[in-house]
Amino acid sequence: MTTATLENTSAGSADAAIQSFTVTFLIRRYDPEVDSEPRWQDFDVEMYATDRVLDALHKIKWEQDGSLTFRRSCAHGICGSDAMRINGRNRLACKTLIKDLDISKPIYVEAIKGLPLEKDLVVDMEPFFASYREVQPFLQARTTPEPGKERIQDVASRARFDDTTKCILCAACTSSCPVFWTDGQYFGPAAIVNAHRFIFDSRDDEAKVRLDILNDKEGVWRCRTTFNCTDACPRGIEVTKAIAEVKQAIMRGKP
Ligand code: SF4
Ligand code: FES
Numbered sequence: 143m144t145t146a147t148l149e150n151t152s153a154g155s156a157d158a159a160i161q162s163f164t165v166t167f168l169i170r171r172y173d174p175e176v177d178s179e180p181r182w183q184d185f186d187v188e189m190y191a192t193d194r195v196l197d198a199l200h201k202i203k204w205e206q207d208g209s210l211t212f213r214r215s216c217a218h219g220i221c222g223s224d225a226m227r228i229n230g231r232n233r234l235a236c237k238t239l240i241k242d243l244d245i246s247k248p249i250y251v252e253a254i255k256g257l258p259l260e261k262d263l264v265v266d267m268e269p270f271f272a273s274y275r276e277v278q279p280f281l282q283a284r285t286t287p288e289p290g291k292e293r294i295q296d297v298a299s300r301a302r303f304d305d306t307t308k309c310i311l312c313a314a315c316t317s318s319c320p321v322f323w324t325d326g327q328y329f330g331p332a333a334i335v336n337a338h339r340f341i342f343d344s345r346d347d348e349a350k351v352r353l354d355i356l357n358d359k360e361g362v363w364r365c366r367t368t369f370n371c372t373d374a375c376p377r378g379i380e381v382t383k384a385i386a387e388v389k390q391a392i393m394r395g396k397p
Contacts (some may be wrong), residue, residue: 165189165245167198169210170252171262180259184248191241195228199235199263212263219376222312226263227252232314232374254317256326258266270313273329277337277355282348299344306339306384308377315371317383327360331371331381334362338384342397349397353388362389 164186172180185206187198196214203210215221216235224235229243229250243249257265287293309332316322317332337356341349356362362385371381391397 160190162188162190163240163245164188165198165240166248167202167251168248169202169262170250171210172253172259173209173261180252189240189245191239193240194236195226195233195238195240195243196235198240198249199251203316206234210263211261213267220310222310224246225254225312225314225317225376227254230316234312234314234376235309237376254313256317256319256323257313265317267313269326270316270330270332271311273316273333274311274336277333277352278348279328279336279340281340281343281346282351283345284347285302287314293345295344302344303339303342305379306342308379309335309339310377311336312376314374314376318370318374320368320370321366325360325364326355328364329356329358329361331365331385334365334385334388335379335381341388341391349391353395354396357392362392365389 167185167187168182169185170180170376171177185202187201187206189198190202196217198212198332199210199212203212211284212224212226212235214224214236216223219237222234225232226235227233227250228235228238232254235251251263252261253259253265256265257269260266277282283293311332313332315335316332319328319331322328322330334356337352340346342351365382367382367383369387370380372383375381
């Protein structure tokens with residue numbers, strides 16, 4: 143279990159004593175070639191308060207068990223590839239500091255829910271990206287600006303969809319949604335956030351098409367306003383508010 147030790151980093155009176163801890167991680171493992179069901183495996187890892195859960199996963203993989211499988215790329219909260227459930231909450235491993243967790247108990251790490259489990263902490267993201275593609279998340283304008291001119295947008299119009307431009311497609315929102323857990327056909331919060339980003343963009347001409355797509359039985363009306371998505375979003379996007387704005391736009395018949 144968790145113990146604390148003190149380490150001196152260098153000799154001399156000005157040495158700073160940096161405290162390290164042995165932290166126990168319980169990781170939900172699954173190897174489709176061996177396991178019929180996922181199983182929990184514990185690992186003790188020497189950590190500093192400034193380390194992140196991603197650092198622990200690296201230490202386990204590099205020093206204890208090279209078969210541990212997880213996704214990550216940027217390690218700085220940008221690429222969105224390391225969303226996972228940490229102590230029952232969806233978070234990015236690279237943005238979760240050890241000092242913010244209760245290390246007197248084991249730290250539970252498992253794959254996000256609602257998407258097919260492939261191995262250990264890796265899920266099949268294809269259903270998630272299929273919903274994303276369905277909402278046509280790209281600018282569609284019927285006119286072409288004059289040669290050498292840009293599509294002009296005033297500050298207030300740009301601010302209208304600023305929040306939803308921050309999405310990094312990590313799936314923390316969609317995989318925290320109880321509707322998505324029980325109905326994998328539901329578009330899910332992330333697809334709606336990315337539709338919102340273009341529906342409310344004054345330069346785009348196909349808002350109506352996206353509103354029709356999301357007026358589907360698997361669209362925005364499946365949302366039960368549980369706010370799990372907003373709580374889970376590592377970018378602080380007001381996901382539930384964005385979904386509500388899309389619902390209102392559908393009722394108005396325009397953004
Ligand atoms: S809205 Fe937030 S939680 Fe959802 S995919 Fe985008 S960044 Fe991730
Ligand atoms: S590794 Fe890129 S967001 Fe965490």
